[in-house]
Amino acid sequence: MSDAPILKPSKIPQNRARDGQRVLAGLSVLVACICALPMLAVAIAALSGGTDTVAHLMQTVLPRYAGTTLVLVLLVSIGTFALGVGAAWLVTMTRFPGVRFFEIALVLPLAFPAYVLAYAYTHILDHPGIVQASLRALTGWGPRDYWFPEIRSVGGAATMLILVLYPYVYLLARAAFLQQSATTFLAARALGASAWSAFFKISLPLARPAIAGGVLLAVMETIADFGTVAYFGVQAFATGIYTSWFSLADRAGAAQLALCLLSFALLLAMLERAQRGGAKYHDPSRRQQRMEPARLTGLRSVLAIGLCAVPVLFGAVLPIVVLFSMGLGSEQNLLSTRYLGFIQNSLTLASVAALCTVAAAIIVGFFQRVRPGRMSQGAVYVARLGYAVPGGVIAVGLLVPFAGFDNALDAFMRAQFDISTGLLITGSIWLLVAAYMVRFLAAALGAYEGGQAMVPANMDAAARSLGQTPTGTLRRVHLPILAPSLLTALLIVFVDVMKELPATLIMRPFNYDTLAVQAYRLASDERLEGAAVPSLVIVAIGLLPVILICRQVGRRSR
Template sequence: MVAVALAAITGGTDTVKHLLDTVMLRYTMTSLALVAMVSIGTFAIGVGAAWLVTMTRFPGARIFEIALVLPLAMPAYVLAYAYTYVLDHPGIVQSTLRDVTGWGPRDYWFPEIRTTGGAAVMLILVLYPYVYLLARAAFLQQSSGAFLAARALGHGAWSAFFRVSLPMARPAIAGGVLLAVMETIADFGTVAYFGVQTFATGIYTSWFSMADRAGAAQLALCLLSFALVLAVAERSTRGKARYHHAGKQAISMPPANLHGWQAITATILCATPVILGFVLPAIILFNMGLASEQDLLSRRYIGFIRNSITLAATAAVVTLFAAICVGFYQRLKPGKRSATTAYIARLGYAVPGGVIAVGLMVPFAAFDNALDAWMKASFGFGTGLLVTGSIWLLIAAYMVRFLAAALGAYEGGQSTVHANMDAAARSLGQSPIGTLRRVHLPILTPSLLTALLIVFVDVMKELPATLIMRPFNFDTLAVQAYRLASDERLEGAAVPSLVIAAVGLIPVILICRQVGRR
């Protein structure tokens, strides 16, 4: 963050004036429009689906409890490739329409998918599970007392839902929407492919196409400020609002049985996001992959897979180690210092990958250049780019970006380890490190594996940081898919996209198992 701010401030005013005169307003309006549409869409689908599967019973409700999480495995840019292949002008939908009706290209109107609205739909379909998971957990934890009291006081089912159940679930729902918004402003693959100009695409264009590091830093600072303002605004509007169960025992809400047209409507509403967000794209991508000339077992693709797995596995291990250090320090020495440390560690998730890339590249490039100049002046030979061109700086970017996810999973498991276990281990002669190694880590193995898998899959899908910071001639599956799609070779892009989606199913299956448990 400091590097981004310094690079933006020292970049001069000429770049700022040029940005203000040309693209800043467009970037701002497009980003705000995307955020607004994704917020409304993820809220409506996530909360509506969570309420239906939690509080009602209809045909397939138990299946939809799990199936509604599946779109989380699909990166938004993969969805964009699939739907563009089908809905674009040469796609099967419009081609069939022209063949059946005999119309020419200008004889009919068809909605254009490569628009801001199209990008918003792709993001909504893959991000609503964030809201669904948290809202469903909140509804399951609510006691029926307040809802039934509202019904007894004359409120209908809808009125009681909007005035009682929804406000009580607000912190969880707001957290899910905030996660979706953060992913929206950080998204690069979808908006870049659709030609939608946002701050994320502006950073990449300024850095590579225009070779304007100052402009990239200033756009990154704007995006960083926007992300942090969103996080602080949600926290401040919540204030000190709390709720507690009024009775001695929290009684779960008895689900209502739906019949007739109500059951059919509920089934359609829950099936639509699953079909559009996972089933249909998977079928399209599979057919595209069969028609492509890409050989997944070729030496070139084996290299892409090896690079992706190497990056993801290394970043997952390093990030998990950092999460253990931060989480155990917070448990060992509770207080303002450790709480501040954990808060700073979580900030990375609010920072888009492109911003982190700029923030790391600027200082380390300056360090490499200074070291190279000093070595040439002192010893007569240069060192080149020791840090900037290495894989380790990219690993550091991944760790900063996804430490919050690993820390959340670790702390969730750590909360189940009673403090008396620590006291017992210390009284038996164990040091703090010994307590961590011999008591905490064996108990926390499921949570550690979950954190490892989440970071692994997030790194496999990450695109903007990888594009900017990857070493020369070190491409991953995500980069290959983006490159082929940029060249309009969508059938070829389907092959690496399918691999990424298949890997993404692993943590989703684990989450589905947890959701299905009572």
């Protein structure tokens, strides 16, 4: 009989594993609480504001805000659906000259904030702009002798939003069309259906969940937009919140408007979740037959080129040309100390917020993998709610409790020690970073989970059998494999923070301006040439993740 000792499982790795899971659980709950805090604070502040403010809002501005927001949502839904689905079908199911170029170029407008397009098109379409000036010079008309569409209107704001948001629908619809088997479509054609009839009765219903998800994403961005509607003077909920908070100093009114907008956004989020979770498709043929694209020639190819060129031309090419020409004629020096400060502030905020947001996504996503259950699923669900909450609502929701805490602490220190602590948290960068994390955590979590799905479960089991704790498994196994997904998440959050305007306007520390704030300030003063310079920098940085998305689209299509 061998004298070799019998090896027993060590309790130390098990204890360390349990400790690691407890730490993950605590951090996940902390992230979920931070994400839920703005919504809870807005609800409490709104309900404690009294009925007088609510009654006054109902009699004055609330019907106008609600009506304008609903009109914007309706117009953007129709526009993004038509542009996104039409372009996705053309580049996926047909072949015409330049189709490979358009399948990539159609994503480019995603790099533009809507308010940047608003500055560019106001410069050329407003009364003193080049279009109307040329029209008056050619015809000899006076200012009151002709009618021209007003760019500073609900329709103008909806057009700007459609041009930058249709890529959401385009990307998701194109992915859905690429995944469809040709079996059902060809069966419909064999039964006598025309190509158009087969598209509307077969292909479009099969892609409905993806298309609806893209349209709802565009709607979420529409109700969260502030820069475009504020610059055009459109009275929507986003402008009402900012006006109530700053211009009227009505904190209760701002909170109640934010609660109305929050309720609408959460309703849309639940609709999106319901339609995404309930839609299923089963192909009984058990074989994936790729749809053979139809070759377009003659007039049809010309029409296809024109339809795909319109959103690219008006959503990316023309705005870049206009902004560049405006910037050349401005007095803004991008290399001056002041502008370098704006760039540094923007890069600092975006970098710190991206790192914190991706770290929070890793914590929440990895905890759900290690300990699947109600707690982890609840943390993920609460973390995802931020994408449905506009930046202005998050700003109000964070400022209300932390301003109260700062004021209470200052009063206590004055009474006890005759020392004024001032605003320790409210005026700090870290509170603004927390707002960014709440707003964009869903985007980082989606990218992380997409990469995590590629890590087999047996890798986790192998790591545990080798004595690795959850932290060690994450560090040595998951993170190296997930490096591309994490880089994508970092870039997406980085650029989203660069473009974010309402939360930055409300929460930024004193004398801490960013490129987005500088562009908004110059445009508000009608100095559009000057606003073009920071806008171009924002767009240039925004092209980074768009190029990544374009590369992925190109790989999937081949």
